[in-house]
Amino acid sequence: MRALYKIALLVVVASVFTACFDKSAPNYQYFPNMYEPISYETYGESSAFNNGKEGQLPAEGSIPRGFTPYEYENSNEGYELAKANLESPLDSASIDLPRAKELYTIYCAICHGDKGDGKGNLVKREKFLGVPNYKDRVITEGSVFHVVTYGLNSMGSHANQLSQEERWQVAHYVLKLRSEL
Known part of the structure; x- marks a missing residue:
């Protein structure tokens, strides 16, 4: 009990x-x-920011971490200056030719061809015409880097796909291909 x-x-x-x-x-x-969190509407006005309408803007003159500014402008004058003055910051020990070849094959060979002769698959199929042969051009490492960064004529910029170091690798590989033609 x-x-x-x-x-x-x-x-x-x-x-x-x-x-x-x-x-x-x-x-x-x-x-x-x-x-009980405070929920906000996506893209809605909020008193959390100074002006109530948009998010915080980065400080004037600030540079994102890991980014190195490129000082040549996207113009013919900038191209000529880069061609004449710009040199690779990479030393010969930091140039990785197999990696450079891989990057070139992924991003450039479809138009410029595996040998740099301007006869890539898109040119053979007549999707793009007038892709230059590297042998026919007066190019420097700086001019190649500038064109890969900003693009030129029909070629678009590859700055979003390739880091600055990778663009220098590709520029070195393009000059290597040019010397072999």
Whole structure:
């Protein structure tokens, strides 16, 4: 009989503690902001920013981490300056020819051909015409880097696909192909 009283007492105590519990609004919250966050509308106005309409802008003159500014402008004058003055910051030990060949094959060979002769698959299928042979052009490592960075004529920029170091690798490989033609 005593065990029955203990079980009954346990049921009464448990029902007292759980009777006042409401899942939608718990009594005690350790960090209430974690349970009831403030939701914002996507692209909506917010008082969290200074002007209430757009997000925080980067500080004037700031440069993203890991980014090195390219000081030549996207113009014919910038191209000529890069051709005359720009030199690779990579030393001969840091040039990885197998990696450079791989990058060239992925991004350049489809138009310029595996040998740099201007006879890639897209040219053979007449999707693009007038892709130059590297042998016919007066190019330098700086001019190749400039063209890969900004693009020229029908060729678009590859600055989003290739890092600065990879663009220098490709420029070195293009000059290697030019010397073999």
